[in-house]
Amino acid sequence: MDFLDYAFMQRALLAAVLVGITAPAVGIYLVQRRQALMGDGIGHVAMTGVGLGFLLSTSPVWMATAVSVLGSILMELIRWYGRTRGDVALAMLFYGGMAGGVMFINLAPGGSNANLTSYLFGSLSTVSQSDVVAICLLAAFVVLVTVGLRRQLFAVSQDEEFARVTGLPVRALNLLTAVTAAVTVTVAMRVVGLLLVSALMVVPVAAAQQLGRSFAATFAIAVAVGVTVALGGTVTSYYQDVPPGATIVLLTIAAFVLLTALATPLARRRARVAAAAHSAGDPVECAIPATRGAAEEVGA
Numbered sequence: 001m002d003f004l005d006y007a008f009m010q011r012a013l014l015a016a017v018l019v020g021i022t023a024p025a026v027g028i029y030l031v032q033r034r035q036a037l038m039g040d041g042i043g044h045v046a047m048t049g050v051g052l053g054f055l056l057s058t059s060p061v062w063m064a065t066a067v068s069v070l071g072s073i074l075m076e077l078i079r080w081y082g083r084t085r086g087d088v089a090l091a092m093l094f095y096g097g098m099a100g101g102v103m104f105i106n107l108a109p110g111g112s113n114a115n116l117t118s119y120l121f122g123s124l125s126t127v128s129q130s131d132v133v134a135i136c137l138l139a140a141f142v143v144l145v146t147v148g149l150r151r152q153l154f155a156v157s158q159d160e161e162f163a164r165v166t167g168l169p170v171r172a173l174n175l176l177t178a179v180t181a182a183v184t185v186t187v188a189m190r191v192v193g194l195l196l197v198s199a200l201m202v203v204p205v206a207a208a209q210q211l212g213r214s215f216a217a218t219f220a221i222a223v224a225v226g227v228t229v230a231l232g233g234t235v236t237s238y239y240q241d242v243p244p245g246a247t248i249v250l251l252t253i254a255a256f257v258l259l260t261a262l263a264t265p266l267a268r269r270r271a272r273v274a275a276a277a278h279s280a281g282d283p284v285e286c287a288i289p290a291t292r293g294a295a296e297e298v299g300a
Contacts, residue, residue: 012191013231013235014135014136015132016233016234016248017230018136018139019188019200020223020229022142022146022187023184023226024200024201024208024223024226025142026146026181026184027204028205028215031206032158033177038181038198039181039201040195041090043068043194043195043197044095044098045068045071046071046101047101047102048097048100049068050063051104051108052067054104054105055104055105055108059130061130061135061186064186065134065182065186068183075093118193119193119194120195121243122192122244124191124244127191139187142180142183152168153176156170156173157177192248195245199253200252203249203255204223204225204229204252204256207256208220226252228255230248233248233250234248
């Protein structure tokens with residue numbers, strides 16, 4: 001536990017915990033909406049914000065937040081109105097964001113592509129006190145949205161038409177989801193990196209779906225997996241001197257494989273219980289405990 005004696009590791013571990021919570025919390029809605037790669041696209045756009053931060057001598061985290069939020073709104077507008085050539089427009093937005101980041105950081109005084117490395121792949125030693133403050137504020141916003149509006153966001157992610165009929169503001173909630181995803185990308189970029197953050201938003205959710213039988217259970221398992229792999233990857237990076245982003249992503253994939261292996265015998269046991277209940281003349285659904293909320297009755 002000697003790593004706790006260093007201030008930079010304390011900051012990195014706090015950032016890792018916040019990333020482990022926020023990334024799966026947003027990712028579960030993106031997976032439901034079949035937009036698993038949205039975080040990757042926002043990460044490309046956020047590179048322009050990082051470059052602008054260096055060029056204008058401002059905080060790259062806050063500038064990346066502003067640019068990625070604008071990019072996420074454009075992505076939603078393209079999804080609504082760009083039905084014929086929406087994929088081409090999105091590609092231009094993503095690659096333009098990467099090119100803009102490289103260009104702006106090279107135009108900055110004393111800037112070079114080497115300055116982008118810690119933002120692209122994560123870095124423990126470069127997480128400053130101001131970065132931690134920004135990450136804490138942004139993570140609080142993400143948790144407030146994803147937990148406080150979980151029923152509305154789940155309803156929209158599951159079936160937009162049904163949500164619209166029930167009177168929910170579908171477009172506003174879609175925009176809020178996109179903005180929250182953009183904020184999550186900037187929260188995670190100092191630990192995981194812009195190019196790898198999408199994996200932490202998607203893979204823990206996919207792993208949790210192997211065990212969770214309701215939205216609430218899947219949400220809780222995904223966050224637990226996210227926090228575990230983020231902390232494990234950060235500590236491993238300190239002791240083995242390896243990139244934290246890559247380490248966290250590889251641990252996340254390993255967690256997915258492990259939970260998938262554990263889910264197989266559990267699925268067989270559930271099938272035997274259901275078959276026994278059916279042969280006894282009881283309805284199969286009697287073997288499943290009733291849940292309280294309407295949003296929790298649908299498996300994630």
